[in-house]
Amino acid sequence: MQSLQIVYFAWLRERIGLPRETWETKAETPAELVAELAAREDRYALAFADLSAVRVALDQELAEFDASLAGVREVAFFPPMTGG
Amino acid sequence: MQSLQIVYFAWLRERIGLPRETWETKAETPAELVAELAAREDRYALAFADLSAVRVALDQELAEFDASLAGVREVAFFPPMTGG
Amino acid sequence: MGDLQIRVQEAAFDPGALLSDFDQLAARSGAGAVVTFTGLVRDLPGGGLHAMEIEHYPGMTEKALTAIAEEAAGRWDLGPVLILHRYGLMRPEEPIMMVATASAHRAAAFAAADFLMDYLKSRAPFWKKETTEAGDSWVAAKAEDEAALDRWRQG
Amino acid sequence: MGDLQIRVQEAAFDPGALLSDFDQLAARSGAGAVVTFTGLVRDLPGGGLHAMEIEHYPGMTEKALTAIAEEAAGRWDLGPVLILHRYGLMRPEEPIMMVATASAHRAAAFAAADFLMDYLKSRAPFWKKETTEAGDSWVAAKAEDEAALDRWRQG
Numbered sequence: 001m002q003s004l005q006i007v008y009f010a011w012l013r014e015r016i017g018l019p020r021e022t023w024e025t026k027a028e029t030p031a032e033l034v035a036e037l038a039a040r041e042d043r044y045a046l047a048f049a050d051l052s053a054v055r056v057a058l059d060q061e062l063a064e065f066d067a068s069l070a071g072v073r074e075v076a077f078f079p080p081m082t083g084g
Numbered sequence: 085m086q087s088l089q090i091v092y093f094a095w096l097r098e099r100i101g102l103p104r105e106t107w108e109t110k111a112e113t114p115a116e117l118v119a120e121l122a123a124r125e126d127r128y129a130l131a132f133a134d135l136s137a138v139r140v141a142l143d144q145e146l147a148e149f150d151a152s153l154a155g156v157r158e159v160a161f162f163p164p165m166t167g168g
Numbered sequence: 169m170g171d172l173q174i175r176v177q178e179a180a181f182d183p184g185a186l187l188s189d190f191d192q193l194a195a196r197s198g199a200g201a202v203v204t205f206t207g208l209v210r211d212l213p214g215g216g217l218h219a220m221e222i223e224h225y226p227g228m229t230e231k232a233l234t235a236i237a238e239e240a241a242g243r244w245d246l247g248p249v250l251i252l253h254r255y256g257l258m259r260p261e262e263p264i265m266m267v268a269t270a271s272a273h274r275a276a277a278f279a280a281a282d283f284l285m286d287y288l289k290s291r292a293p294f295w296k297k298e299t300t301e302a303g304d305s306w307v308a309a310k311a312e313d314e315a316a317l318d319r320w321r322q323g
Numbered sequence: 324m325g326d327l328q329i330r331v332q333e334a335a336f337d338p339g340a341l342l343s344d345f346d347q348l349a350a351r352s353g354a355g356a357v358v359t360f361t362g363l364v365r366d367l368p369g370g371g372l373h374a375m376e377i378e379h380y381p382g383m384t385e386k387a388l389t390a391i392a393e394e395a396a397g398r399w400d401l402g403p404v405l406i407l408h409r410y411g412l413m414r415p416e417e418p419i420m421m422v423a424t425a426s427a428h429r430a431a432a433f434a435a436a437d438f439l440m441d442y443l444k445s446r447a448p449f450w451k452k453e454t455t456e457a458g459d460s461w462v463a464a465k466a467e468d469e470a471a472l473d474r475w476r477q478g
Contacts, residue, residue: 007225009223009225009293009295010223010295010297010306011306013223057225057228057293060225060227060228060231060232061228061231062232062291076225076228076293078225078293078295079295079306079309080290080308080309080314081289081290081291081292081293081294081295081309082289082294082295082296082306082307082308082309083222083224083253083265083288083289083292083293083294083295083296084207084264084265084285084288084289084292084294084429091380093378093380093448093450094378094450094452094461095461097378141380141383141448144380144382144383144386144387145383145386146387146446160380160383160448162380162448162450163450163461163464164445164463164464164469165444165445165446165447165448165449165450165464166444166449166450166451166461166462166463166464167377167379167408167420167443167444167447167448167449167450167451168274168362168419168420168440168443168444168447168449182343183342183343183346183357184339184340184341184342184343184344184346185339185343186339187338187339187342187359187361188337188338188339188340189339191338191339191361191363191418192416194363195363195364195415195416195417196416198365198366199363199365200362200363200364200365201360201361201362201363202338202359202360202361202363203358203359203360203436204342204357204358204359204361205356205357205358205429205432205433206342206346206356206357206358206359207355207356207429208346208349208350208354208355208356208357209350209355210353210354210355210427211353260350261347261350261351262350263346272365274360274362274440275471277360278360278433278436278437278440281358281433282433285429285433316430
């Protein structure tokens with residue numbers, strides 16, 4: 001088991017209803033983590049319904065959904081960025 | 085015969101030694117005018133020795149050396165521009 | 169490599185004051201060309217924008233902007249580089265962000281500023297939300313912004 | 324078409340003060356993107372530049388700059404456009420000139436500023452002379468500046 005800080009931004013934060021949580025997981029990739037979270041409650045399932053609209057960062061670096069979570073402490077989920 | 089104001093800038097002005105003069109001419113194009121001026125004195129011949137380094141404007145609009153001088157009042161000769 | 173200035177702040181800022189300071193730094197670095205981009209809060213096409221709120225990811229934001237500035241400094245021969253981006257609440261017509269680049273010649277200064285903006289748009293963790301009488305809505309990312317990154321992937 | 328501001332002056336100017344005013348005009352015109360270019364007097368590669376003197380063609384200069392600004396405003400959907408260019412004597416590190424463009428989106432603001440600079444370089448009647456201890460010399464035009472105009476001739 002691995003203890004992760006999970007952080008959410010923008011409409012993902014709003015749909016899930018919290019900005020940050022600690023989560024114990026055996027997930028090896030962000031994709032597995034998403035499946036685990038989506039199975040918890042409807043609000044997670046809803047937030048992750050369309051993964052093409054979700055981006056992930058591992059320890060504050062953009063990553064792919066099939067990247068490894070080994071050694072990672074913070075996972076962030078958020079929509080495509082709209083700065084500038 | 086046509087009376088032209090001829091103006092010179094940058095190193096053309098310096099080589100010819102004056103910024104502006106009035107000139108009576110039968111030249112029909114800037115190229116004919118240049119030939120006429122170059123025949124006057126060495127300083128003109130020197131200034132116009134390499135026409136690839138000279139630009140011409142007719143009544144303050146860039147023009148070609150074979151453009152018509154009909155109706156023109158001011159002819160300017162100067163090197164390629166270097167603003168910015 | 170010139171001085172890289174990265175600022176992420178809630179406070180309003182004055183692009184003119186930043187440019188005055190930046191031009192002095194640029195001139196001292198031997199630059200002859202300075203390019204700036206300023207992003208302003210724009211009203212909606214039909215009007216009615218009350219405010220824009222920008223959320224960001226503290227920690228990652230600074231890292232992402234630094235990485236983008238370093239990438240630009242590696243691609244072009246630059247003097248100082250500035251990236252400033254606000255978060256929080258702002259009103260229509262207020263400046264949101266600014267980038268500034270300096271180089272000996274104009275082509276590099278233009279290309280670097282254009283590059284910084286393309287990467288910042290799609291790779292720095294900022295999210296805009298628009299507030300109107302009818303409610304709040306998150307600004308959607310544009311496919312053209314993602315596509316703009318392809319311009320920098322070859323050559 | 325937005326407001327076109329063309330200024331040809333001997334006096335020094337403050338790019339920051341110009342940008343502050345321009346941003347306000349731009350914001351009121353509905354622009355979300357402002358791009359500026361500032362040209363600075365750059366020392367020679369080995370140092371030793373005492374001054375730069377810029378000669379221009381009064382009358383034609385204003386016409387040429389207006390024509391270039393109008394051409395840009397016809398090609399892109401722009402808010403205000405500013406072109407300011409000094410003539411006369413200036414010292415190293417001083418601002419020589421500035422252009423500013425505004426548009427709803429960044430691509431048009433960048434392209435228009437880049438276009439203005441390319442045309443201004445090769446089509447506006449300014450000539451630079453550098454003064455050093457060894458004497459004065461007229462700056463030669465660069466073939467690459469003329470070639471840069473080809474970028475805008477198609478598409």
